[in-house]
Amino acid sequence: xxxxxxxxxxxxxxxxxxxxxxxxxxxxxxxxxxxxxxxxxxxxxxxxxxxxxxxxxxxxxxxxxxxxxxxxxxxxxxxxxxxxxxxxxxxxxxxxxxxxxxxxxxxxxxxxxxxxxxxxxxxxxxxxxxxxxxxxxxxxxxxxxxxxxxxxxxxxxxxxxxxxxxxxxxxxxxxxxxxxxxxxxxxxxxxxxxxxxxxxxxxxxxxxxxxxxx
Numbered sequence: 218x219x220x221x222x223x224x225x226x227x228x229x230x231x232x233x234x235x236x237x238x239x240x241x242x243x244x245x246x247x248x249x250x251x252x253x254x255x256x257x258x259x260x261x262x263x264x265x266x267x268x269x270x271x272x273x274x275x276x277x278x279x280x281x282x283x284x285x286x287x288x289x290x291x292x293x294x295x296x297x298x299x300x301x302x303x304x305x306x307x308x309x310x311x312x313x314x315x316x317x318x319x320x321x322x323x324x325x326x327x328x329x330x331x332x333x334x335x336x337x338x339x340x341x342x343x344x345x346x347x348x349x350x351x352x353x354x355x356x357x358x359x360x361x362x363x364x365x366x367x368x369x370x371x372x373x374x375x376x377x378x379x380x381x382x383x384x385x386x387x388x389x390x391x392x393x394x395x396x397x398x399x400x401x402x403x404x405x406x407x408x409x410x411x412x413x414x415x416x417x418x419x420x421x422x423x424x425x426x427x428x429x430x431x
Contacts, residue, residue, distance in 0.1 A: 228258035228266045235273055244280035251277060268297035272310060279317060287317050305345075308337040312346045319357055327357045347377045352394060359397040367401045368413040375414070
C-alpha cells in the first residue's frame with residue numbers, strides 16, 4: 218500500500234496493528250501506532266480514518282485507566298461519525314461511553330448511555346458489541362442492587378453469545394464480572410438464578426459463564 222501511494226490504506230494498517238495490541242490488553246504499545254495512523258491519515262485527507270483514530274485513542278485511554286481522556290476521545294469520535302452519517306461508529310462510541318461511566322462508578326450515567334446504545338441497536342440492528350453491552354448493563358444493575366434484572370441480563374449475554382458469537386474486546390474486567398455473577402447468585406439464591414439461565418449448556422448455575430472467559 219505504501220509503494221502504491223495508498224496513504225489511507227497505510228493508516229488503516231497501522232490502526233490494525235494497534236488493535237492487535239489492545240486486544241491483548243497492551244494499550245501503551247498500541248498508542249504509537251494510533252498516533253502514527255492519525256498523522257498519516259490526516260496528511261492524506263482521510264477524515265473518516267481520522268475519526269477511527271480518535272475512537273481507538275479512546276479505547277487505549279480506557280485500557281490505561283485515563284477515563285477523562287477516554288470520554289473526550291469518544292465524544293469527539295461520535296460527533297465525527299454522526300457528521301459523516303456513520304451510524305455504526307456512533308453506536309460503538311456510545312457503548313464505550315457507557316463503559317467509561319461504569320468504570321468510573323457512575324452507574325446511572327452508564328445506564329443512560331446503555332439505553333441510548335440499545336436505541337441504536339433497535340434502529341440499525343447491530344450485533345457487534347452485543348455481549349459486552351449486555352454484560353455492562355448487568356454489572357450496572359448489580360451495582361444498583363437490581364439483582365433480578367442483573368441475572369436476566371447476564372443470561373441474555375450468554376444467549377447472545379450462543380446465537381451470534383462475540384468479538385474480542387477488553388473493556389470489561391473479567392474478575393469484576395465473575396464477582397458480580399457470584400454476588401447476584403448468592404443474593405438471589407440458586408433456584409432464582411437458575412430460573413434466569415439458559416437451560417441447554419449443562420453447566421452448574423455459577424459456572425454458566427466460565428466458558429465465556431477462557
